[in-house]
Amino acid sequence: MDTSPLKIGYCLSLSGGLASNGKTAQLAHQIWQENLNQNGGLLGRPVELVCLDDQTNPNLVAGLYQRLFDEEKVDLVIGGYGDNSVAPAMPLLIYQSPCCSIKLAELKTEARAALPPDGRASPSVSTLSSPASLCD
DSSP, X not given: OOOXXXXXXXXXXXXXXXXXXXXXXXXXXXXXXXXXXXTTOBXXXXXXXEEEEOTTOHHHHHHXXXXXXXXXXXXXXXXXXXXXXXXXXXXXXXXXXXXXXXXXXXHHHHHHHTSOTXXXXXXXXXXXXXXXXXXX
């Protein structure tokens, strides 16, 4: 069984006009990561979040997601918010790796199980894509 960290990449607006929203979301994601890792991670693997700043600039989003795949070598990408801020990267995400719905369903189930009963540590993220390494 692979016990290396499961790298989850995403973008948030950590600077620019929406920085306050992005920083709040990032804090929620960090709390989620800490709680999840304290409870065994996902699929028996610790979670490592890789968050890149899109500077509240939609023109940067596709390039940042490309960087997540090519340089950061993430295993999974998600949208940082429950909105369409990742829309500029969708053609890349669809091309880069088709969704592996079975593994993603397992990840979502385990992530939900790791949340506190009140769900307050829940980040507002939506799963978009999974690289082939999760489909093995």
